[in-house]
Each structure stands twice: as C-alpha cells, then as structure tokens.
Amino acid sequence: xxxxxxxxxxEEHTSTGLSSTKLAMWLFLASECMLFGGLITAYMxxxxxxxxxxxxxxxxxxxxxxxxxxxxxxxxxxMVLAHNAALEKDYPRMRLWxxxxxxxxxxxxxxxxxxxxSFYREGLSLTTNMFGTTFYVLTGFHGVHVTVGxxxxxxxxxxxxxxxxxDDPAFPVEMVGLYxxxxxxxWIVIFTLVYLIPTPQK
Numbered sequence: 333x334x335x336x337x338x339x340x341x342x343e344e345h346t347s348t349g350l351s352s353t354k355l356a357m358w359l360f361l362a363s364e365c366m367l368f369g370g371l372i373t374a375y376m377x378x379x380x381x382x383x384x385x386x387x388x389x390x391x392x393x394x395x396x397x398x399x400x401x402x403x404x405x406x407x408x409x410x411m412v413l414a415h416n417a418a419l420e421k422d423y424p425r426m427r428l429w430x431x432x433x434x435x436x437x438x439x440x441x442x443x444x445x446x447x448x449x450s451f452y453r454e455g456l457s458l459t460t461n462m463f464g465t466t467f468y469v470l471t472g473f474h475g476v477h478v479t480v481g482x483x484x485x486x487x488x489x490x491x492x493x494x495x496x497x498x499d500d501p502a503f504p505v506e507m508v509g510l511y512x513x514x515x516x517x518x519w520i521v522i523f524t525l526v527y528l529i530p531t532p533q534k
Contacts, residue, residue: 357507361514364477368518371473372525375466380531382461388531391451400443401523404478407436408516411509418505426501427489433512434485437478444475467526474522477515484508 379388414429448468456464488508491497497504 353503353507354510357510361510364514364518368470368474368521371466371470372522375470376525378462378466379526380463382463384461386451386454386456386460387463388467388526391454391456392527393447393450394527396443397447397523397527400440400447401519403436403443404440404519405516407433407440408513410436411512415502415505415509418502421499421501423492423501426505427492430485430489430492430505434482434489437482437485437512441475441478441482444471448472463531470522470526474515474518477518481508481512481515484511 410429410433414426414433417423417426417429451464456467458465458468485508488497488501488504492501
C-alpha cells in the first residue's frame, strides 16, 4: 500500500475495515464538516442582520456564480476519470485528467477572485457589514480549500512525471480525490444556502 506521497508502506487496517490512512482522511473530513458547519451557521444567522448595505440581492449575480459552480462540479467527473486511469496504471491518461481537474479548480478560484473584486467595487468589503464579513470568510475559506486541492493535484502530476509514485498510484489519487469531492460537495451546500435562498426581510 502507498501513502499519499506515493511511498510504499505497510498499511494496517482498523476495526472498521478501512486502512488507517483512509480512516485518518475520513476523520479529517469530518472535522472539516464541523468547521464549515459553523461558518455556514454564522452566515445564515447574520446575513439579514446588517443595518446598512449592500445586501446579498444588491451584489449577487446568480447566473455568473451558477456557471462558476458548474465548472467546479465538472471537476468531480475528471477526478473520477483520473482515479479510474490510476487503477489501470495508465499514467498519461491519469496525468491528463489530474491536470484537467486542477485547471477546472483554478478556473473556479479565478472566478471567485473576480466576483470578490466586483463586490468590493460595489461597496461590499470584509468590514462593511455582517453580511460582508460572514460571506467573505465562508466563501474565501472554501476558495483556500480549492487552492490547496489544486496544489495536491499538481504534486501528484509532478511525482508521476518523475516516476516517484509507487507501483500502485490509485491509492494517493484516491486520497486526494476524497478531499476534492468533499470540497465540491461543500460548495453545493454553500451555493444553495448563500446564493439561492432569499435573504430574510430586514
């Protein structure tokens, strides 16, 4: 068995039937769920409590964000294709899909930066009101997670080119894939609650 760096190690299985590395990843993702849960709760509590604008309906462009969201969700498909290629030890195809996933992630992050810039020009900063504070912290924190995922993907690609992955590349790709799918699922929740649910009347 190989760990996420591609180094071959003796992997012990836990009483759950999962390897210790995979169990550790699931526990990490569970802690991330709690963290995002707290940030989402804070946003939902305070987004309608601001005494001055701009407010969500003043700055959101649902069409633009929907396209950006589609780009990120499409990356889940390319991640699955990368894992399937890794299972078949098809390194060229694995690198192709890993790179494609990273590019889709970068496109999403670039779109988020553009969105933040537009909102700032419309008068919404981190300190403008409670909506601005909770919105930027929540979505910015998610953007950081996407960026970290892109770095992990590119590390796998570089390691593959250098032949420093183990003879079984599927395990490290699967571990990065778990993280990537988690980030995508979290965005579905954020997009639904933040962009699609109307703001309570002030």
